[in-house]
Amino acid sequence: MKKKPIAMPKFTNEGEEADWWASRQGREFVKQNATGPTKKRVAPKGSRLVGQLNRTASVQIALRLPEPDVTKARELATRKGIGYQTLLKMLVHEGLRREARRA
Numbered sequence: 870m871k872k873k874p875i876a877m878p879k880f881t882n883e884g885e886e887a888d889w890w891a892s893r894q895g896r897e898f899v900k901q902n903a904t905g906p907t908k909k910r911v912a913p914k915g916s917r918l919v920g921q922l923n924r925t926a927s928v929q930i931a932l933r934l935p936e937p938d939v940t941k942a943r944e945l946a947t948r949k950g951i952g953y954q955t956l957l958k959m960l961v962h963e964g965l966r967r968e969a970r971r972a
Contacts, residue, residue, distance in 0.1 A: 872901070874901065875894060875897055875898045875901055877898060939953070942956055942957055
């Protein structure tokens, strides 16, 4: 059974508002709006691949790259309107997929 949405009333003073927020109804309002169906989902920015990369779990690693490669990655990423680390993840993903097809 779906609960009826709680509407926030108009308050005449701060004391009345404080009492409402401290009441059961005020707490239910907070719960409803924090996890309820009215919360909008934001679409990921960038391409479909960027969205897929952002959804999958990731593992942090340290990777040393030559400075010119990092500089070039930053330039290309700026032109594409994405972060350079995202671009590098996309390139690694694409390269791994290509190599897997060869095998």
